[in-house]
Amino acid sequence: MKLDRFWMVQIVIILTLFTLLIGSYLFSFGLFADKQPTTITATVAPTPVVPTTTPEASLTTAPTGAPTKPTEPAATCTPAGITLSSDTIRDSLSSNDAARQASCLAFLQAESLAGDKGAEVWLGQAHHHGWGVAKNLQEAAKHYRQAANSDDSDVRDSAQQWLQQLEQETQR
Incomplete structure (x- = not known):
């Protein structure tokens, strides 16, 4: 048993x-x-509008049916519903669509100001290749150097490789 x-x-x-x-x-x-695909959507907050008033303006009221300026879509590097990735950023920057390039550059500049060193690498590439901006190798080098000071080893290595490639191109 x-x-x-x-x-x-x-x-x-x-x-x-x-x-x-x-x-x-x-x-x-x-x-x-969860079966729903996750998408990363980062937006840039619009610049706050500070109303200016004059003594005459404060006495009158605006008409109720006055047309308003349409709000601009938030800056992004991806079309709606597409996941943010290196490929989508590269596609947006290198596209022939000036509005898409400008939106992506605005997004990357905002991310850079927020301290994202990966965005610095992308801004360097934009200046390096002339994507959405005039080709400027000095500006590209500046962005690569800023990204090379990153704590993230992948970003640091990528920035150093791009900086090395840029230096080789300028020596030729």
Whole structure:
């Protein structure tokens, strides 16, 4: 009888381990995760408008049906619904669509001002290749050097490689 109890305990242990193994396998492939694709959308806050009033203007009221200026879409490097990635940033910067380039450059400049060193690399590439801006190798080098001071080793290495390539191009 003791032998039967031993084997029952062994079977329970094996089934428990098997269940944990299958569960972790399914979880690692996202079968329990939310099926909605995640998109990264970063926006740049619009510049606040400070109303100026004159004594005459404060006495009158604006007409109720006055047309208003349409708000501009937030600056971004990706079309709506597309995930932000290196490929989408490169596609936006190198596209022939000036509005798309300008929006991406505005997004990258805002991210750069917020301290994103990866955006510095992209701004350097924009100036290096003339994507949306006039080709300016000195400005590109400046952005690459700023990104080379990053704490992120991937960004630092990328910036150093681009800076080295830029220096080789200028020596020719």
